[in-house]
Amino acid sequence: MSRSNYLIRGDQRCSSKSQPGHSIYRLKAQSQDLINCLPDDCICDIFRSLDKPKDLKSCATVCWRWADLVLSLASELFKTEKSSLVLKGHDLDDTLLVSNVIDISSRNSVRGLHITRSSTGTAAAGGGPDGHLTDKGVCFVIKAFHNLTSVCLLGCQMITDEGIHHISTRCPMLRSLKIQDCSSITVQSLEALMKQAESLRYLTLGHCPQIPSSAIVSFLILMPGLIDVRLQSMDDVLTQSAGSSEVATTAVSPPIAASKISHELRTLFLDNCAAGYLQELLAQIIAHIQLPLLKCLVIRGSSGRSMNHHDLIRLLGPDTREPGPRSIPFLLLLGPDGGDLSVPENIRRTQVGKLCF
Template sequence: MRGRDLINAFLPDEVILEIFRYLDSKPSRDACSLVCSRWLSLERLSRTTLRIGASGSPDLFVKLLARRFVNVKSIHIDERLSISLPVQLGRRRGDDQLTLSSLKLHYMTEISGSEEGQFESYCLSDAGLAALAEGFSKLEKLSLIWCSNITSLGLMSLAQKCTYLKSLDLQGCYVGDQGLAAVGKCCKQLEDLNLRFCEGLTDTGLVELALGCGKSLKSLGVAACVKITNESLEAVGSHCKSLETLSLDSEFIHNKGVLAVAKGCPLLKALKLQCINATDEALIAVGTGCLSLELLALYSFGQFTDRGLRAVGNGCKKLKNLTLSDCYFLTDKGLEAIAIGCKELTHLEVNGCHNISTMGLESIGRSCQNLTELALLYCQRIGNCALLEVGRGCKFLQALHLVDCSSIGDDAICSIARGCQNLKKLHIRRCYEIGNKGIIAVGEYCKSLTELSIRFCDRVGNEALIAIGQGCSLQHLNVSGCHQIGDAGIIAIARGSPQLNCLDVSVLQNLGDAAMVELGKGCPLLKDIVLSHCRQLTDVGLAHLVRNCTMLESCHMVYCQGITSIGVATVVSSCPNIKKVMVEKRKVSSRTKRRAGSVISYLCVDL
């Protein structure tokens, strides 16, 4: 610092720590830590969360982090992620000989036979988990995503040290019953547990956990655990009286297990079921016993009918969020029962339910006036009249998603635009009856719209985007595959949406450099852009785009025949924040590869 130090000389540590807590971004905190050694130490003390990708020598890495960040309470480790160091980091005075630069922070995806013995050093092991437990005894939240090398031994050491643990995510970890039983015995404050794809577990482990910390458990997720059956759910129903969220995906759980939870967990608020062997009997129990239910998601149900959903409508008066996916025997009568009984419904998704038609959605529009989000996916029998009713009755609708709804056209979108003027998100894909008329109405009436996606709607052209540009200030726009849209439409967006940060204009054959010039002038906040398959774009337009869009982080430009290695080099050199450039391999010069090889991605190899 130059001149007199008016901060360090007068402010105590507690005040500076409190200031750090108000910084909501990691880059800001990192910048503060570089001011002086005192601020560096204080910033480390204030850090409560760490996110770690796959790393080489994980034991040493965890020990180093534990020594530097002593107050961490939340750790997320995901072996699907990789980490690269932007700078060479050496040791500071007083540190051990360990340096971050000595740790290979990348994930080994391929190994040869001679390297097979070294593979374990690139994954978190039981030793690393033990080091984590030893160094972060105040831990409250831990996510171990696809850490396939840890076993019950490591989980037992964690449970014994981290007794304050409240949230544990073991997705994809091959842990056994002994480790889970230890968690139940030692972690009496555990509230959230995710066991998705934990194939090594059986009923024994989950029953022991329910016995040990069932009083505190509030959320449980189980998927693809073939040895977990109704016996586990019966234990959950008997001992987990405070359970609020349950997610089940299993072929081995039947009505008996769901009945036990429905009867034993009266505080249940969220239930997600993908259990093909559950029937109406299970849903009737939910409607009778789970009167506090707010979220219900039913996936791939082949055995339940309107009878089960009618029980939910009659009993679950607090239901706000309903997802029905591939429920083939559900008809308009079941949805009508929900509409009549669940007046507080705010979110509805209907996906691939081929026996639900216009009449079912009309009842939602008439009765559910608080609806804020509606998603209709692959609903061929739902027509314009359904959305006409939604437009009249659901004035608070903020998000509408339509995918492959061939019977919905411009009249429906016009009704939504006129009646739902608070609309913020409109996502449409492959709805070929929707054209300029409907999107123009959205631009005229929905002034709060910030996200628009009209992918592969080949009747939408420049006139629609001009209306959107004049009426709305977008942050996200996706017009991929709308071949009638060209420079005029994108120019209108560029001039009317200065906050635009995400844009997909792929497969627009009429888009040229003029649009890129205007985007460069009008959208300086642009972070992600997809230009793939735009044949008329050239290096000239790309240069104009990146000249002012210096915040660009991602650029996809595959199969743009007018863009050469010069354009690729321009993007890399002009955008200091660039993280990903997707392009053909032949367009990357050796110099560009040396300069930014880590951010270059190739969609395919040269043919």
Template sequence: MGQSASTQSAKPLFSSSSSRRAKPPHSTSSSSGASANRQPAAMAEGDAASPIAGASPARDNTSDLPDECLAIVFQFLGAGDRKRCSLVCRRWLAVEGQSRHRLALDARAALLEAAPTIFARFDAVSKLALKCDRRADSIGDEAIALIAVRCPNLTRLKLRACRAVTDAGMASVAKHCPGLRKLSVGSCRFGFSGIEAVVRGCALLEQLSIKRLRGLPDTFATGGAVVGAASLRSMCLKELYNGQCFAPLIAGSPNIKTLRLIRCTGDWDRLLEDIADKVPGIIEVHLEKLQVSDRGLAVLSSCNNLEILHLVKTPECTDAGLATVAERCHRLRKVHIDGWKTNRIGDEGLIVVARQCPNLQELVLIGVNPTARSLGLIASNCRNLERLALCSSDTFGDPEITCIASKCMSLKKLCIKGCPVSDQGMEALAEGCPKLVKVKVKKCRGVTPGCADWLMTRRVGMLAVNLDVIGPTEQQEASRESRILENNEQLIDQIGAVDLLPSSSNSRLPPWKTRMGFSTGENLVVSALRRWSRGGSNSNST
């Protein structure tokens, strides 16, 4: 019956379609008839295309795929698509859960009740992030212990604002997750004992990041020998009060390659002596807003394998300390210096870097005032220099950029922000730096959009120029916002800590503050006016 009905309806549908194409498009009767018969036509065509008339609907060919292949397909999907695929059928739900290795959960107290069900489905999780809102009650030791038992294969764990977790909870993690390789904790309230338990119990631990840990005592005294981790490769301490209690742990881990100390209280010169003496193989050092002086840099110079050095807002470090490091660490590849407008690091230290570090590939100078005297030596001696950034420098002008253009043969990326360069200096890039592929110019009043267009034309499309000029309206807005921010130093620290470029001491507003949402509406108007002005200048030139 169904088959004959389909067959009978197919003939008039095809004829109706033919007659519809023959009639004028304003024919109302034919168009209404066509719309009424459109759905049966599709069904008829499907029946005609099927190899056997009246056959049952096509079977699901994905059922022939092994679970392993289906899991591989799921790995190419995003989080949202994976969730939707898990709703297709029970098999897909099971395969998706068993093949998910990365999981991020809201770590509120209610997670304790849901944890057994969640980890019964996701039983292969190896990377887990537990984040709680700072205004809510977080999970405690019972929940973290339950999760540790359910995730014995855990290799990465991130805890954020889990304030109810104590040292006992971290001991449970160490006991049930011996394969843990990476631990990152932030805004938690357990103390040194919890971290030490993980270091002792997880013999494969490679990366340890500790930020804003609130459970550290005011004074620290080791009750016994502090055991480090031979497997530890990277250590990061950020915004810790009395973070010096971790210095013995660092010194007890002889294979550390990366050390980051950011905004930790206390004098670190003496502690760096012990660290550098026992961990001589350090390759990367990041010191930011830290009480460290040339004495500490002299100690770090004993790490002959040092390749990456970041000195960010360390006002006690001078040219002498930088020179000491450069004279002994000839393998330096990346040097980032934020002088914080103190003028304590300048040409003298950079000249030693130029003479002693021929392998330099990346140089970032913020709030430093170099001249052509040091930059010329860097350009001549550091033949592998590929990335150069100069920000908020009062001395980097047209002579300096001309020097860079004529001598940096390997330079690929150049960033200039808030420097007194002009169109005349930028024109030197048209012929120099043959390997240059990208130039960023921000907040340089002397550089105009016309120069950027001309530069790209001269380089025959092989150079990308990102120009962000500052107009009169933006200058007024920048001055107003700068005055607002000066009254809130805490906000500056919170925002400036996550950006490479520091807050400028003058009235010009760095673009990252604009991106954070200050005066969004006015910035949109300024952008529109800038586009109109560019359009007007182009039309006038033609």
């Protein structure tokens, strides 16, 4: 099995092009691949006759059809139980992802998915054109674990809007989503989340250069139930270079409202965002959104020095529940050297400390 598996992957590497969303698995059976001419039930019976779990895992890494069939048998062939799936490594690809997913029998109890793919090191042998983790792999995971409440994707450069679309449509219980260093993600992912992820409450975006600040504000307007938003190293350099007309056709359009929208946001982290990005983001939030429940505001990085104190006051706004100056438990502005930036006198701080990321 392992020899055949290697030959299939080798043939696939030679004939495929490395593109975003490309999968290491074959989508169609080759003409000489007689076993894939059998119906699913027959192939499943063959899989049941295998005694060793590692042989089943090898079968699952041959093609997507076999992966789906082994997955359908996981509850009766595997005994591992987990509440979350955490995978890290520079060689993480679709093959390793599939082999870890099918090993879990308690699929309904898995609530968390955390995938970190570092950019250092070399790709795993047999892991596709460049050993990538692709949208096909994400779709396979979501098919297996449809009760996910938390998803974290770090450094997955080949994950595109298609992968986020699968997450938003097939994870109705999703409450927390973190996407960082995924440069192929665009505003279309935010559109999919707005339409499908009604339970989403926590969103973290880091270094996603194709998502402009205007799309973030529109997302906040159309998702008033968000309570925690964290933006790290955001800068829409790619959208600016693409031209304003292209961005206008793809960006999420906010609804036209005569008055500001009251938002349930409790926590807003703006960490090392570009100065222009930060200024535009805050200006649009001030113009369209009220944050009466905001309890934690953190602005970190050199761009925080460019903040206008009057804008900060307007951002916080009056506390509708208490008269007098606005009081929030945590207001922290950090400069590049870690020192506090000045805060307007009429905004009192009841608690100040440093946060670790």
